[in-house]
Amino acid sequence: MALTALHGCPAPAKLNLFLHVTGRRPDGYHLLQSVFQLIDHGDILDFDLRDDERIVRVNDVPGVPEEQDLIVRALRALQAEYRRRHGKLPPGIAVRIEKRLPMGGGLGGGSSDAATALMAANHLWQVGLNTDELIALGLPLGADIPFFLFGETAFAEGVGEALQAVPGPDCWYVVIEPGVSVPTAAIFTAPDLTRNTKPITVADFLGRNTESQGSVEFGKNDLQDVAARLFPPVAEAIEWLGNHGAARMTGSGACVFSAFSTEQEAEQVLKQVPAKWIAWKTRSLTKHPMKSLLQINEL
Ligand SMILES: C[C@@](CO)(OP(=O)(O)O)[C@H](O)COP(=O)(O)OP(=O)(O)OC[C@H]1O[C@@H](n2ccc(N)nc2=O)[C@H](O)[C@@H]1O
Numbered sequence: 001m002a003l004t005a006l007h008g009c010p011a012p013a014k015l016n017l018f019l020h021v022t023g024r025r026p027d028g029y030h031l032l033q034s035v036f037q038l039i040d041h042g043d044i045l046d047f048d049l050r051d052d053e054r055i056v057r058v059n060d061v062p063g064v065p066e067e068q069d070l071i072v073r074a075l076r077a078l079q080a081e082y083r084r085r086h087g088k089l090p091p092g093i094a095v096r097i098e099k100r101l102p103m104g105g106g107l108g109g110g111s112s113d114a115a116t117a118l119m120a121a122n123h124l125w126q127v128g129l130n131t132d133e134l135i136a137l138g139l140p141l142g143a144d145i146p147f148f149l150f151g152e153t154a155f156a157e158g159v160g161e162a163l164q165a166v167p168g169p170d171c172w173y174v175v176i177e178p179g180v181s182v183p184t185a186a187i188f189t190a191p192d193l194t195r196n197t198k199p200i201t202v203a204d205f206l207g208r209n210t211e212s213q214g215s216v217e218f219g220k221n222d223l224q225d226v227a228a229r230l231f232p233p234v235a236e237a238i239e240w241l242g243n244h245g246a247a248r249m250t251g252s253g254a255c256v257f258s259a260f261s262t263e264q265e266a267e268q269v270l271k272q273v274p275a276k277w278i279a280w281k282t283r284s285l286t287k288h289p290m291k292s293l294l295q296i297n298e299l
Protein backbone atom coordinates (compact mmCIF):
# COMPACT_ATOMS: atom_id res chain seq x y z
CA MET A 1 0.00 0.00 0.00
CA ALA A 2 1.26 3.50 -0.82
CA LEU A 3 2.57 5.56 2.10
CA THR A 4 0.49 8.50 3.30
CA ALA A 5 3.06 10.05 5.66
CA LEU A 6 6.78 10.30 6.32
CA HIS A 7 7.66 11.47 9.83
CA GLY A 8 11.04 12.29 11.39
CA CYS A 9 12.75 13.06 8.08
CA PRO A 10 16.26 14.44 8.64
CA ALA A 11 17.46 17.66 6.97
CA PRO A 12 21.15 17.67 7.94
CA ALA A 13 23.37 20.75 7.92
CA LYS A 14 26.51 21.20 5.83
CA LEU A 15 29.90 22.72 6.45
CA ASN A 16 32.04 24.30 3.74
CA LEU A 17 35.50 22.86 4.50
CA PHE A 18 36.91 25.65 2.33
CA LEU A 19 35.21 28.17 0.03
CA HIS A 20 37.05 30.04 -2.72
CA VAL A 21 35.56 32.83 -4.79
CA THR A 22 37.21 32.48 -8.21
CA GLY A 23 35.25 34.96 -10.31
CA ARG A 24 31.90 36.41 -11.20
CA ARG A 25 29.25 35.45 -13.80
CA PRO A 26 27.86 38.10 -16.15
CA ASP A 27 24.64 38.13 -14.04
CA GLY A 28 26.66 39.15 -10.95
CA TYR A 29 26.55 35.73 -9.22
CA HIS A 30 29.92 34.65 -7.88
CA LEU A 31 31.78 31.58 -9.10
CA LEU A 32 32.83 29.39 -6.21
CA GLN A 33 34.92 26.33 -5.45
CA SER A 34 34.13 24.53 -2.22
CA VAL A 35 34.00 21.17 -0.49
CA PHE A 36 30.61 20.59 1.10
CA GLN A 37 30.45 18.19 4.06
CA LEU A 38 27.22 16.80 5.57
CA ILE A 39 27.03 16.66 9.36
CA ASP A 40 24.81 14.74 11.76
CA HIS A 41 22.88 17.74 13.11
CA GLY A 42 19.89 19.34 11.46
CA ASP A 43 16.20 20.06 11.22
CA ILE A 44 13.54 17.35 11.40
CA LEU A 45 10.52 17.37 9.09
CA ASP A 46 7.17 15.53 9.08
CA PHE A 47 5.12 15.17 5.90
CA ASP A 48 1.44 14.09 5.78
CA LEU A 49 -0.63 13.72 2.62
CA ARG A 50 -3.87 15.74 2.72
CA ASP A 51 -7.37 15.11 1.40
CA ASP A 52 -7.19 18.27 -0.71
CA GLU A 53 -4.45 19.57 -3.02
CA ARG A 54 -2.95 22.26 -0.75
CA ILE A 55 0.67 22.49 0.38
CA VAL A 56 0.60 23.87 3.92
CA ARG A 57 3.07 24.43 6.75
CA VAL A 58 1.42 23.60 10.05
CA ASN A 59 3.82 25.40 12.41
CA ASP A 60 5.34 28.87 12.53
CA VAL A 61 8.99 29.47 11.64
CA PRO A 62 9.96 32.89 13.05
CA GLY A 63 11.04 35.24 10.25
CA VAL A 64 9.97 32.91 7.43
CA PRO A 65 6.40 33.46 6.13
CA GLU A 66 4.81 30.24 4.85
CA GLU A 67 4.71 31.46 1.24
CA GLN A 68 8.47 32.17 1.28
CA ASP A 69 9.47 28.94 2.98
CA LEU A 70 11.80 27.00 0.71
CA ILE A 71 10.02 23.77 1.70
CA VAL A 72 6.66 25.08 0.50
CA ARG A 73 8.21 26.50 -2.68
CA ALA A 74 10.06 23.25 -3.42
CA LEU A 75 6.92 21.14 -2.87
CA ARG A 76 4.92 23.44 -5.18
CA ALA A 77 7.59 23.08 -7.88
CA LEU A 78 7.40 19.28 -7.64
CA GLN A 79 3.59 19.42 -7.56
CA ALA A 80 3.66 21.36 -10.87
CA GLU A 81 6.05 18.79 -12.35
CA TYR A 82 3.64 16.02 -11.29
CA ARG A 83 0.80 17.84 -13.05
CA ARG A 84 2.90 18.13 -16.23
CA ARG A 85 3.43 14.39 -16.17
CA HIS A 86 0.00 13.18 -15.03
CA GLY A 87 -2.38 15.95 -16.08
CA LYS A 88 -3.68 16.37 -12.52
CA LEU A 89 -2.39 17.55 -9.15
CA PRO A 90 -1.22 15.03 -6.51
CA PRO A 91 -2.70 15.16 -2.99
CA GLY A 92 -1.58 18.15 -0.93
CA ILE A 93 1.01 17.86 1.84
CA ALA A 94 1.05 19.22 5.40
CA VAL A 95 4.61 19.79 6.60
CA ARG A 96 5.76 20.28 10.18
CA ILE A 97 9.27 21.61 10.83
CA GLU A 98 11.34 21.12 13.94
CA LYS A 99 13.83 23.93 13.34
CA ARG A 100 17.18 23.32 15.01
CA LEU A 101 19.50 25.11 12.60
CA PRO A 102 19.99 28.87 12.94
CA MET A 103 18.98 31.08 10.00
CA GLY A 104 21.79 32.82 8.19
CA GLY A 105 24.21 30.43 9.84
CA GLY A 106 25.98 29.18 6.71
CA LEU A 107 24.78 25.68 7.62
CA GLY A 108 22.36 25.54 4.68
CA GLY A 109 19.28 24.91 6.81
CA GLY A 110 16.66 26.28 4.42
CA SER A 111 18.25 24.53 1.44
CA SER A 112 18.52 21.24 3.32
CA ASP A 113 14.85 21.48 4.37
CA ALA A 114 13.91 21.99 0.70
CA ALA A 115 16.04 19.03 -0.46
CA THR A 116 14.53 16.72 2.17
CA ALA A 117 11.04 17.88 1.15
CA LEU A 118 11.78 17.10 -2.51
CA MET A 119 13.07 13.61 -1.65
CA ALA A 120 10.11 12.89 0.66
CA ALA A 121 7.43 14.12 -1.76
CA ASN A 122 9.05 12.37 -4.73
CA HIS A 123 8.59 9.19 -2.68
CA LEU A 124 5.11 9.90 -1.26
CA TRP A 125 3.70 10.98 -4.66
CA GLN A 126 5.67 8.27 -6.48
CA VAL A 127 6.83 10.81 -9.06
CA GLY A 128 9.93 8.78 -9.84
CA LEU A 129 12.30 11.70 -10.55
CA ASN A 130 15.98 10.77 -10.36
CA THR A 131 18.50 12.89 -8.46
CA ASP A 132 19.50 14.94 -11.53
CA GLU A 133 15.84 15.75 -12.23
CA LEU A 134 15.27 16.78 -8.61
CA ILE A 135 18.44 18.94 -8.78
CA ALA A 136 17.08 20.73 -11.87
CA LEU A 137 13.90 21.55 -9.89
CA GLY A 138 15.80 22.64 -6.77
CA LEU A 139 18.63 24.77 -8.19
CA PRO A 140 16.45 27.81 -9.12
CA LEU A 141 15.32 27.95 -5.47
CA GLY A 142 18.81 27.98 -3.91
CA ALA A 143 22.41 27.23 -4.86
CA ASP A 144 22.95 24.83 -1.94
CA ILE A 145 19.93 22.62 -2.75
CA PRO A 146 21.76 20.56 -5.44
CA PHE A 147 24.40 19.53 -2.90
CA PHE A 148 21.85 18.25 -0.39
CA LEU A 149 20.08 16.26 -3.14
CA PHE A 150 23.47 14.90 -4.29
CA GLY A 151 23.83 13.70 -0.71
CA GLU A 152 27.54 13.02 -0.18
CA THR A 153 30.77 14.93 0.39
CA ALA A 154 31.26 16.99 -2.75
CA PHE A 155 33.72 19.23 -4.52
CA ALA A 156 31.45 21.97 -5.86
CA GLU A 157 32.01 24.52 -8.61
CA GLY A 158 29.95 27.07 -10.52
CA VAL A 159 27.52 28.54 -8.02
CA GLY A 160 27.40 25.14 -6.33
CA GLU A 161 25.62 23.14 -9.03
CA ALA A 162 28.64 21.34 -10.57
CA LEU A 163 29.29 18.55 -8.07
CA GLN A 164 31.85 15.75 -7.87
CA ALA A 165 31.90 13.19 -5.07
CA VAL A 166 35.09 13.16 -3.00
CA PRO A 167 35.99 10.77 -0.15
CA GLY A 168 34.24 11.84 3.04
CA PRO A 169 36.12 12.19 6.33
CA ASP A 170 35.30 10.38 9.57
CA CYS A 171 35.71 13.06 12.21
CA TRP A 172 33.93 15.20 14.81
CA TYR A 173 33.21 18.88 14.66
CA VAL A 174 32.58 21.56 17.24
CA VAL A 175 30.29 24.21 15.77
CA ILE A 176 29.73 27.62 17.38
CA GLU A 177 26.68 29.75 16.58
CA PRO A 178 27.90 33.32 17.21
CA GLY A 179 24.32 34.58 17.69
CA VAL A 180 24.07 36.72 14.56
CA SER A 181 22.28 36.03 11.27
CA VAL A 182 24.46 36.86 8.26
CA PRO A 183 22.58 37.84 5.07
CA THR A 184 24.48 36.17 2.19
CA ALA A 185 23.88 39.14 -0.14
CA ALA A 186 25.66 41.54 2.24
CA ILE A 187 28.84 39.46 2.02
CA PHE A 188 28.81 39.08 -1.77
CA THR A 189 28.25 42.79 -2.36
CA ALA A 190 31.08 43.93 -0.04
CA PRO A 191 33.70 45.95 -1.95
CA ASP A 192 36.58 44.32 -0.05
CA LEU A 193 35.56 40.74 -0.97
CA THR A 194 38.39 38.83 -2.66
CA ARG A 195 37.01 37.51 -5.95
CA ASN A 196 40.12 36.25 -7.69
CA THR A 197 41.37 33.18 -5.86
CA LYS A 198 43.23 30.99 -8.37
CA PRO A 199 41.06 28.02 -9.40
CA ILE A 200 42.25 24.65 -8.11
CA THR A 201 41.52 21.14 -9.35
CA VAL A 202 39.84 18.39 -7.38
CA ALA A 203 43.24 16.63 -7.46
CA ASP A 204 44.77 19.56 -5.56
CA PHE A 205 42.22 18.99 -2.80
CA LEU A 206 42.64 15.20 -2.83
CA GLY A 207 46.43 15.53 -2.80
CA ARG A 208 46.47 17.09 0.65
CA ASN A 209 47.54 15.18 3.72
CA THR A 210 44.83 12.56 4.34
CA GLU A 211 45.34 12.95 8.10
CA SER A 212 43.69 16.33 7.74
CA GLN A 213 40.57 14.98 5.99
CA GLY A 214 37.52 16.88 7.10
CA SER A 215 39.63 19.57 8.70
CA VAL A 216 40.13 23.16 7.65
CA GLU A 217 43.81 22.80 6.77
CA PHE A 218 43.20 23.04 3.01
CA GLY A 219 42.41 26.40 1.36
CA LYS A 220 40.47 29.19 3.06
CA ASN A 221 37.01 30.72 3.22
CA ASP A 222 37.15 33.87 1.09
CA LEU A 223 33.91 35.13 2.67
CA GLN A 224 35.31 34.94 6.20
CA ASP A 225 37.22 38.23 6.45
CA VAL A 226 34.26 40.25 5.16
CA ALA A 227 31.79 38.49 7.50
CA ALA A 228 34.16 38.90 10.46
CA ARG A 229 34.51 42.63 9.73
CA LEU A 230 30.76 43.23 9.33
CA PHE A 231 29.74 40.95 12.20
CA PRO A 232 32.19 41.19 15.14
CA PRO A 233 30.74 38.15 16.99
CA VAL A 234 31.89 36.03 14.03
CA ALA A 235 35.46 37.33 14.45
CA GLU A 236 35.27 36.67 18.18
CA ALA A 237 34.10 33.07 17.71
CA ILE A 238 36.85 32.38 15.14
CA GLU A 239 39.44 33.75 17.51
CA TRP A 240 38.18 31.74 20.49
CA LEU A 241 37.87 28.43 18.61
CA GLY A 242 41.19 29.08 16.86
CA ASN A 243 42.89 28.79 20.25
CA HIS A 244 41.68 25.17 20.46
CA GLY A 245 42.28 23.96 16.89
CA ALA A 246 42.23 25.29 13.32
CA ALA A 247 38.91 27.18 13.04
CA ARG A 248 36.98 28.44 10.04
CA MET A 249 33.61 29.98 9.16
CA THR A 250 31.16 27.93 7.04
CA GLY A 251 29.46 29.38 3.93
CA SER A 252 28.70 33.07 4.23
CA GLY A 253 28.61 32.69 8.03
CA ALA A 254 27.85 33.12 10.81
CA CYS A 255 28.78 29.66 12.21
CA VAL A 256 32.35 28.68 12.93
CA PHE A 257 33.75 25.14 13.21
CA SER A 258 36.80 23.09 14.01
CA ALA A 259 37.48 19.38 13.29
CA PHE A 260 38.69 16.73 15.75
CA SER A 261 39.59 13.07 15.25
CA THR A 262 37.66 11.82 18.28
CA GLU A 263 34.44 12.64 20.09
CA GLN A 264 36.40 13.04 23.33
CA GLU A 265 38.60 15.79 21.87
CA ALA A 266 35.53 17.58 20.54
CA GLU A 267 33.82 17.24 23.93
CA GLN A 268 36.86 18.70 25.73
CA VAL A 269 36.65 21.87 23.62
CA LEU A 270 32.84 22.03 23.70
CA LYS A 271 32.88 22.08 27.52
CA GLN A 272 34.94 25.28 27.47
CA VAL A 273 32.86 27.28 24.96
CA PRO A 274 31.74 30.55 26.62
CA ALA A 275 28.11 30.37 27.76
CA LYS A 276 27.10 33.37 25.61
CA TRP A 277 27.26 31.16 22.47
CA ILE A 278 25.21 28.14 21.46
CA ALA A 279 27.65 25.38 20.52
CA TRP A 280 27.43 21.66 19.79
CA LYS A 281 29.50 18.73 18.64
CA THR A 282 28.56 16.53 15.73
CA ARG A 283 29.94 13.81 13.50
CA SER A 284 30.68 13.93 9.78
CA LEU A 285 28.17 12.03 7.61
CA THR A 286 29.23 10.19 4.46
CA LYS A 287 25.72 9.82 3.03
CA HIS A 288 22.49 11.82 3.29
CA PRO A 289 20.30 9.93 5.80
CA MET A 290 17.19 10.38 3.57
CA LYS A 291 18.96 8.31 0.89
CA SER A 292 19.32 5.42 3.34
CA LEU A 293 15.78 5.89 4.66
CA LEU A 294 14.23 5.87 1.18
CA GLN A 295 16.81 3.44 -0.26
CA ILE A 296 17.96 5.80 -3.00
CA ASN A 297 21.06 4.17 -4.46
CA GLU A 298 21.46 5.62 -7.92
CA LEU A 299 24.57 7.78 -7.37
C1 LIG B 1 27.80 30.95 -0.42
C2 LIG B 1 26.91 29.86 0.09
C3 LIG B 1 27.77 28.60 0.21
O1 LIG B 1 27.09 27.50 0.60
O2 LIG B 1 26.46 30.35 1.33
P1 LIG B 1 25.46 29.89 2.50
O3 LIG B 1 24.06 30.31 2.06
O4 LIG B 1 25.57 28.43 2.66
O5 LIG B 1 25.92 30.64 3.68
C4 LIG B 1 25.77 29.63 -0.90
O6 LIG B 1 26.27 29.21 -2.15
C5 LIG B 1 24.84 30.80 -1.12
O7 LIG B 1 23.86 30.43 -2.06
P2 LIG B 1 22.31 30.79 -1.91
O8 LIG B 1 21.84 30.30 -0.55
O9 LIG B 1 21.57 30.34 -3.08
O10 LIG B 1 22.40 32.33 -1.83
P3 LIG B 1 21.22 33.37 -1.64
O11 LIG B 1 20.97 33.57 -0.19
O12 LIG B 1 20.08 33.04 -2.52
O13 LIG B 1 22.01 34.62 -2.24
C6 LIG B 1 21.76 35.93 -1.87
C7 LIG B 1 22.53 36.81 -2.82
O14 LIG B 1 23.95 36.58 -2.72
C8 LIG B 1 24.58 36.73 -3.97
N1 LIG B 1 25.27 35.49 -4.39
C9 LIG B 1 24.89 34.28 -3.90
C10 LIG B 1 25.56 33.12 -4.30
C11 LIG B 1 26.64 33.26 -5.22
N2 LIG B 1 27.33 32.19 -5.65
N3 LIG B 1 26.98 34.47 -5.68
C12 LIG B 1 26.32 35.59 -5.27
O15 LIG B 1 26.66 36.69 -5.71
C13 LIG B 1 23.48 37.09 -4.97
O16 LIG B 1 23.43 38.49 -5.04
C14 LIG B 1 22.22 36.59 -4.30
O17 LIG B 1 21.08 37.29 -4.68
Ligand SMILES: Nc1ncnc2c1ncn2[C@@H]1O[C@H](COP(=O)(O)OP(=O)(O)O)[C@@H](O)[C@H]1O
Pocket residue numbers: 063064068069070071101102103104105106107108109110111113114182184251252253254
Ligand atom coordinates in the same frame (compact mmCIF):
# COMPACT_ATOMS: atom_id res chain seq x y z
N1 LIG C 1 12.71 26.38 5.75
C1 LIG C 1 13.55 27.41 5.91
N2 LIG C 1 14.44 27.40 6.91
C2 LIG C 1 15.31 28.43 7.06
N3 LIG C 1 15.36 29.50 6.28
C3 LIG C 1 14.51 29.58 5.27
C4 LIG C 1 13.58 28.53 5.03
N4 LIG C 1 12.88 28.87 3.95
C5 LIG C 1 13.35 30.06 3.54
N5 LIG C 1 14.32 30.50 4.33
C6 LIG C 1 15.09 31.77 4.17
O1 LIG C 1 16.46 31.47 3.85
C7 LIG C 1 17.34 32.32 4.57
C8 LIG C 1 18.69 31.61 4.75
O2 LIG C 1 18.54 30.65 5.71
P1 LIG C 1 19.43 29.38 5.94
O3 LIG C 1 19.42 28.47 4.77
O4 LIG C 1 18.99 28.76 7.22
O5 LIG C 1 20.86 29.99 6.16
P2 LIG C 1 22.18 29.89 5.33
O6 LIG C 1 21.84 30.04 3.87
O7 LIG C 1 23.05 30.99 5.84
O8 LIG C 1 22.76 28.55 5.64
C9 LIG C 1 16.59 32.63 5.87
O9 LIG C 1 16.99 33.85 6.42
C10 LIG C 1 15.14 32.64 5.42
O10 LIG C 1 14.75 33.93 5.04
